[in-house]
Amino acid sequence: MHPAQNAVTVQPLVFVPSTGPAPGATQHPAPAPACSTCRHKDLCLPGGLPPGGAQDLDRLMFSRRRVRRGESVFREGDAFRFLHAVRTGSFKCTATSTDGGQQVTAFRVAGEVMGFDALARGRHTTTATALEDAEVCVIPYTQLLALSARSPGLPQVLSSLMSREIVREHHLMMLLGSMNAEERLAAFLLNMSRRMQARGFSATDFHLRMSRAEIGSYLGLTLETVSRTFSGFQHHGLLHVDKKHVRDLDLDGLGSPVGAREH
Amino acid sequence: MHPAQNAVTVQPLVFVPSTGPAPGATQHPAPAPACSTCRHKDLCLPGGLPPGGAQDLDRLMFSRRRVRRGESVFREGDAFRFLHAVRTGSFKCTATSTDGGQQVTAFRVAGEVMGFDALARGRHTTTATALEDAEVCVIPYTQLLALSARSPGLPQVLSSLMSREIVREHHLMMLLGSMNAEERLAAFLLNMSRRMQARGFSATDFHLRMSRAEIGSYLGLTLETVSRTFSGFQHHGLLHVDKKHVRDLDLDGLGSPVGAREH
DNA sequence: CGATTCCTTGAGGCATCTCAAGGCAAGTGG
DNA sequence: CCACTTGCCTTGAGATGCCTCAAGGAATCG
Numbered sequence: 256m257h258p259a260q261n262a263v264t265v266q267p268l269v270f271v272p273s274t275g276p277a278p279g280a281t282q283h284p285a286p287a288p289a290c291s292t293c294r295h296k297d298l299c300l301p302g303g304l305p306p307g308g309a310q311d312l313d314r315l316m317f318s319r320r321r322v323r324r325g326e327s328v329f330r331e332g333d334a335f336r337f338l339h340a341v342r343t344g345s346f347k348c349t350a351t352s353t354d355g356g357q358q359v360t361a362f363r364v365a366g367e368v369m370g371f372d373a374l375a376r377g378r379h380t381t382t383a384t385a386l387e388d389a390e391v392c393v394i395p396y397t398q399l400l401a402l403s404a405r406s407p408g409l410p411q412v413l414s415s416l417m418s419r420e421i422v423r424e425h426h427l428m429m430l431l432g433s434m435n436a437e438e439r440l441a442a443f444l445l446n447m448s449r450r451m452q453a454r455g456f457s458a459t460d461f462h463l464r465m466s467r468a469e470i471g472s473y474l475g476l477t478l479e480t481v482s483r484t485f486s487g488f489q490h491h492g493l494l495h496v497d498k499k500h501v502r503d504l505d506l507d508g509l510g511s512p513v514g515a516r517e518h
Numbered sequence: 519m520h521p522a523q524n525a526v527t528v529q530p531l532v533f534v535p536s537t538g539p540a541p542g543a544t545q546h547p548a549p550a551p552a553c554s555t556c557r558h559k560d561l562c563l564p565g566g567l568p569p570g571g572a573q574d575l576d577r578l579m580f581s582r583r584r585v586r587r588g589e590s591v592f593r594e595g596d597a598f599r600f601l602h603a604v605r606t607g608s609f610k611c612t613a614t615s616t617d618g619g620q621q622v623t624a625f626r627v628a629g630e631v632m633g634f635d636a637l638a639r640g641r642h643t644t645t646a647t648a649l650e651d652a653e654v655c656v657i658p659y660t661q662l663l664a665l666s667a668r669s670p671g672l673p674q675v676l677s678s679l680m681s682r683e684i685v686r687e688h689h690l691m692m693l694l695g696s697m698n699a700e701e702r703l704a705a706f707l708l709n710m711s712r713r714m715q716a717r718g719f720s721a722t723d724f725h726l727r728m729s730r731a732e733i734g735s736y737l738g739l740t741l742e743t744v745s746r747t748f749s750g751f752q753h754h755g756l757l758h759v760d761k762k763h764v765r766d767l768d769l770d771g772l773g774s775p776v777g778a779r780e781h
Numbered sequence: 782c783g784a785t786t787c788c789t790t791g792a793g794g795c796a797t798c799t800c801a802a803g804g805c806a807a808g809t810g811g
Numbered sequence: 812c813c814a815c816t817t818g819c820c821t822t823g824a825g826a827t828g829c830c831t832c833a834a835g836g837a838a839t840c841g
Contacts, residue, residue: 352692360688374681417680418637424687425623429615431694432738475695482821745789
């Protein structure tokens, strides 16, 4: 059995020119600290592995790659060779629709893996842009597949991560399909809050790394509506907001249907 | 290596009561014809396998299950044990949002696989309801995983199908986030047209199996807006519509931006 | 034949978008 | 250090696309 031979259907092992800077793995900028000792191991790839599974991942010796604010790790259309796990910083993933419009499809923070959308066609369908100076682990997909065949639990972990991504998008579809502006922004804030908390930060006080326009693009709203809705929340005592800094989030209040709140 | 042991994280091998009728596989209603000779083998699971791969799948002897119009194959919250491939008929997949609203997240036709959203938590996150009398292949996931470890290409096929699902949802998100009613319905019709054509039916003349309300739920519109937009398309000569029968689709016209059309 | 379901069409309301103006903070060059 | 630019955010006012509410027609079914 040679899993690596079928790893990527379109451009399996050929190195092709990239529009961005050369892929990090070809530069070997710095080996990543081992998965087994990584601060994010419970949130990231090793998360669902049986005891000792993280050590298996260590053998792959992922390289690290630094990305400056505004730079992209991969671009829509790039040949797929690597998954990328966020180590530090945060990213937005954007896609271009048939009519040429750009839209944010995801925000990614530490411990989250980017690139699963590229498996189907062997090319990335989104562009991942750093919202602040950031660092990613560069995970060669063919090597991961090869390890997959030997490491118990790893295939399920990968399936599970992809499945989770499908469910995440379901939630976003429900949001876009049937919520008003207040509900959308509240859901967004509660989601960010949960992810901040899971990473050891405050659930009620944090910095948003993305602009109003990016939030709007993600939520299917204009930046003006996002701004107005923030102001409305503050007016109703659900949070304090100063540009990108939100604090005193009323998690219960934001989670309640609009009608059920004291006005 | 015992992949089956980690197949489903929450409810791996335990048979639990289901809200619907008993799962088809426990009834062994009828063995499915072999994948290798199935009419949909190029669209379905065997699609990306190397030559001979479909024979491997044959050994799993999937059972078939008949589903009447309005009945569901699985329900939101059901323990996950099977993937389901549509053999005949069509389905809608619906999910419940936090505020209790139901929304259609997908329509499925012959050769399409349902259930990938359930891998992450071991429970289905959607309900799959037949839009007409239908038949599905019942694919035991643990057996598929076990075969996966021996059958070259199968892991990639599964990853690829899940990745394709992620990309599909990206498209839907773009649609919901940034298109108006005409663009949404046009995109929906073009998508259905492509899928009909891929199954040997006319690309410009087919029956919709879902109601206006279901289309609306899928597209984030009300049923009245869907109806009005159909009428508008007909008025502009882009199609003829009579209830659920659409014909004479102007594929180029529907694919053009609204402004670019002759009014 | 009545009940039910689904579709179509109309009229009015409203949430959000569009367009526009101005403020604030950070960066840049003289 | 200050004038200027630039990017981002906020707020207002008016326009509009879609929703809501309502009525009626057509097909299906018991």
